[in-house]
Amino acid sequence: MTTHDDTTAPAAAKAATLIESLPWLQRFRGATMVIKYGGNAMVNEELQRSFAQDVVYLHHVGIKPVVVHGGGPQISAELERHGIASEFVGGYRVTSAEAMKVVRMVLTGEVSRTLVSLVNEHGPHAASLSGEDAGLFQAVRRGVIVDGEEFDLGHVGDVVAVDPRAVQRLLDDDVIPVVSSVAPDRDRPGESLNVNADAAAAALAIALGAEKLVVLTDVAGLYRDWPDTASLVSSIGVTELHSLLPSLASGMIPKMQACLDAVEGGVAKAAIVDGREPHAVLLEIFTDSGSGTEVHPDTEGHA
Ligand SMILES: Nc1ncnc2c1ncn2[C@@H]1O[C@H](COP(=O)(O)OP(=O)(O)O)[C@@H](O)[C@H]1O
Numbered sequence: 225m226t227t228h229d230d231t232t233a234p235a236a237a238k239a240a241t242l243i244e245s246l247p248w249l250q251r252f253r254g255a256t257m258v259i260k261y262g263g264n265a266m267v268n269e270e271l272q273r274s275f276a277q278d279v280v281y282l283h284h285v286g287i288k289p290v291v292v293h294g295g296g297p298q299i300s301a302e303l304e305r306h307g308i309a310s311e312f313v314g315g316y317r318v319t320s321a322e323a324m325k326v327v328r329m330v331l332t333g334e335v336s337r338t339l340v341s342l343v344n345e346h347g348p349h350a351a352s353l354s355g356e357d358a359g360l361f362q363a364v365r366r367g368v369i370v371d372g373e374e375f376d377l378g379h380v381g382d383v384v385a386v387d388p389r390a391v392q393r394l395l396d397d398d399v400i401p402v403v404s405s406v407a408p409d410r411d412r413p414g415e416s417l418n419v420n421a422d423a424a425a426a427a428l429a430i431a432l433g434a435e436k437l438v439v440l441t442d443v444a445g446l447y448r449d450w451p452d453t454a455s456l457v458s459s460i461g462v463t464e465l466h467s468l469l470p471s472l473a474s475g476m477i478p479k480m481q482a483c484l485d486a487v488e489g490g491v492a493k494a495a496i497v498d499g500r501e502p503h504a505v506l507l508e509i510f511t512d513s514g515s516g517t518e519v520h521p522d523t524e525g526h527a
């Protein structure tokens with residue numbers, strides 16, 4: 225038998241959680257938030273479904289979520305199926321013309337479609353858009369510097385121009401845009417470039433004047449001294465992040481560069497959260513403690 229006392233404590237805890245969200249609901253109502261969903265945070269259906277629920281929740285409380293997704297592990301698996309070799313240099317995938325076709329097929333053709341379907345199980349809320357649609361992105365080829373020398377990454381680009389009007393129109397129509405990070409090559413008409421999804425999310429967040437960029441990944445956040453788990457950074461200003469960037473490895477390089485660019489481009493905050501945790505987005509946005517690493521402008525008491 226359940227007594228009144230047995231149920232009071234859990235009920236009070238639930239009420240406290242709901243009330244904890246009140247200031248955040250007030251603060252973010254009407255705000256645009258760009259949520260970057262990394263391929264490592266979508267590795268099972270439970271995580272994908274809880275992510276879709278979080279996005280639909282944001283939508284229903286009057287926040288305007290924009291999803292920019294990655295799909296690195298999914299691209300790697302498909303390249304392997306096709307027998308196409310693939311390697312990362314400086315956090316970017318070296319992308320041949322042949323690999324580019326697979327990147328586009330996986331990101332725009334599969335991952336985007338899956339996310340739209342999952343969101344739309346809750347109602348007709350989401351529509352997908354690639355960086356190639358309606359002039360959303362323009363990119364130019366980029367390389368990386370390795371041991372002081374420029375290394376050619378092939379069909380890999382940086383976003384150099386964003387026309388956010390197509391995304392804004394969807395938002396104005398109460399639709400959740402789901403964006404893949406493939407972009408047209410500005411200098412070679414008809415060719416596409418593989419853009420790191422963190423960089424694409426930052427560029428879009430800046431162009432939309434987003435309030436916040438939330439980046440879901442497969443670690444708890446940024447570690448100052450990776451892989452020492454005691455070195456998790458909970459909050460960091462842009463100046464300190466600038467000095468930390470050269471010491472970072474692999475995927476964290478484009479990710480932290482993207483957070484830096486977003487905050488320097490006017491986005492009030494960027495947060496890296498652990499996407500292996502179900503409902504990581506809601507926990508980040510609606511609880512006082514947040515969860516992973518927060519990047520903020522240099523302000524008094526913060527710098
Ligand atoms: N300083 C660091 N802090 C956290 N993770 C790091 C760091 N340096 C390297 N990493 C690696 O970066 C990975 C995240 O980047 P990436 O694999 O590109 O993620 P995503 O697919 O979410 O974009 C982590 O899983 C970790 O292995």
Ligand SMILES: CC(=O)N[C@@H](CCC(=O)OP(=O)(O)O)C(=O)O
Pocket residue numbers: 261262263264293294295296297299315316317327380381405418419420421422475
């Ligand atoms: C140039 C480059 O590296 N592009 C990435 C694009 C996808 C991506 O960024 O996916 P995650 O967010 O899951 O890492 C790639 O080919 O893997």
